[in-house]
Amino acid sequence: LESCGHIRISAPIVHVGNPVTASCTISQNCSHLDPKPQILWKLEDEAKQPGDRQQRLPDGTLESTITLPHFNHTRAFLFCFLQWANSPQVLDQAELRAGYPPTAPSNLSCFMNLTINSLTCLWEPGPETHLPTSYILKSFKSRMNCRSQEDPVVDCVPEEGQSYCSIPRKHLILYQNMVIWVQAENALGTSASPQLCLDPMDVVKLEPPTLWGMKPSPDVAPPPMGCLWLGWEPWKPSLFMDQKCELRHRPLLGGASWETGLPSSMHTYELCRLLPATAYALQMRCIRSPLPGHWSPWSPSLELKTTT
Amino acid sequence: LESCGHIRISAPIVHVGNPVTASCTISQNCSHLDPKPQILWKLEDEAKQPGDRQQRLPDGTLESTITLPHFNHTRAFLFCFLQWANSPQVLDQAELRAGYPPTAPSNLSCFMNLTINSLTCLWEPGPETHLPTSYILKSFKSRMNCRSQEDPVVDCVPEEGQSYCSIPRKHLILYQNMVIWVQAENALGTSASPQLCLDPMDVVKLEPPTLWGMKPSPDVAPPPMGCLWLGWEPWKPSLFMDQKCELRHRPLLGGASWETGLPSSMHTYELCRLLPATAYALQMRCIRSPLPGHWSPWSPSLELKTTT
């Protein structure tokens, strides 16, 4: 007894709202089990219904066809039934899916992580497509202004459902421009994000510098009134980079706004014109300079009190 | 100029305190660089010293041999030097290691985890051997009393430095006895723990049952004075096992000791002979019974107050 029934569908995946046509053919050895065999259809948990048309084909098989004018499920099972000894029998089942082609991924941004030495890019995938959709971070090496295309970089495939991917160090040429974009694809179409042209070293993610108060040594006069002695050092893994840094300070209490200034390039600094005997919060951040880069976050607050 | 010098050692790994003998041969083209070439040895940071014997071999090579009577480092580099233009030149370096053969792993115990469906065994490796030592959980399937040996189970190799290993479900025959032990091995020897004979299902690790207070429904009289109505259910993944459970209770305040009793086998229970209007802490634990098993931990405390 080979299998009794078989469903064929116009397309297993359609655009939401589009029609779906299906046919169910019942082999002769099964359809003759009932004097007046009737094929019934069922979509998910909805009621059983006859097809639009049922006919006996020349080869003796029985065929019923049905069209679902507007298929609005994103995923549903379509069943083909045959009545057998007074009980409806499922002869085949087809999985129908509907969704949307992917829109162009947006807000693509990348940063170079100096500790794990990889270029991580993240993006927004756009509205839900309801279909298995693959997102791939694609890139190729380029020259000065990214108008030329040199050798491609291997595709970066994110983990299932994640909207970021990290290109390992061995696939990067630092200090060279590369073109990067995200390609999205599913059964209904493909799309691509705008392209970025960047040198990984121009998008280094800097961690904040370390800031500390300098304790006056016994044999040296303490800092003048209303002044603080500070020591600071850029984030260790970025010491090879020329950077400029910004220091901001404000009294701990009273909710005053920050005052910002540029410390000297040496790694100690005397900050003056402060209120005497007052506790201050101080923070520092740095940016690669003069070469391009992004500001690091502000360092955690350092709390120091000026002398009386 | 092929390589100048080469160290050969009696054994790269020795028992702590044992002697080590080494020889360093200097090729002719290097040794002739100095009219009176002298080979010097250095162990780690210790001072350089001449060998016990230095001789010119028939083929013109120069050889120095040295014996370190009691090698007490666990790990050290042995250098072979040749004086060259007034500067000592390292010609070869050998790594020496010393340690102990593994003692028999002890306290081997195993438990079956019903959620991840694997048999986890843990043991104590014993004193530090100072040498790379592998621990492997070995086992074979057996019959009734573990005297016969049937097909072996694949070795379970723990992660580096860990003293536990989990045998996946597919390598286990539940409800059959198996023999399990730990084998330890390093360059100086091997050892094995005592063998366990167990059926994984007899060492199931049970989680505590769930215990809750039964709210009296409006149309039913509340529990009599000094009584509490309890509901309880064994841990879900173990519902297929016949179990017996123990309930213990004590007043929340006053530091009284626990009173323990066996609830009925149904999953609701009226606990009486309690102090009226008193808050009680209640806990329950279960054990597989009548088949062998281990007690589950006590359930978290349920706090209920008796009626006035």
Added chain:
Amino acid sequence: LVPASSLTPPLSRSFLLKSLEQVRKIQAKGSALQEQLCDLYKLCHPEELALLGHSLGIPRAPLSSCSQQALQLTGCLSQLQDGLLLYQGLLQALVGISPELAPALDMLQMDVSNFATTVQQQMEDLGVTPVLQPTQGTMPTFTSAFQRRAGGVLAASYLQSFLEQAYRALRYLTQ
């Protein structure tokens, strides 16, 4: 009724207790698989798949020697082991059913196989030659994902009723 105590040779209490537990363990796994097949594929009514089961030739294992009216111990053990090997083979034929169901199917198959080993060992201890290959016909071949899923529903359903019969017999033998 055939009094259980009159059956020689008597079964070990440990075998009976372990077997009862193994049946309950397999039934719990079986209903979990049925629930998953219903949730994932809306295949919730085995009775709607009888014709398909018939056309695919999905076998059902008999336990006639285990009925209380005609309990015949060695025959019952042989039929029990034969049936377990049959359902183990049937579950094996379902491999590739779907990634979501594969873990539950693997666990169920291993539990059935381990129970067959328990019965085989008891038969050997009683000096009865165990069944090594299921005596029922060949395993069905499934040519579509739907047939594998439907086969899964039917296999789980037939296995549950087979185990229900086995449980009643084992319970009876325990008294």
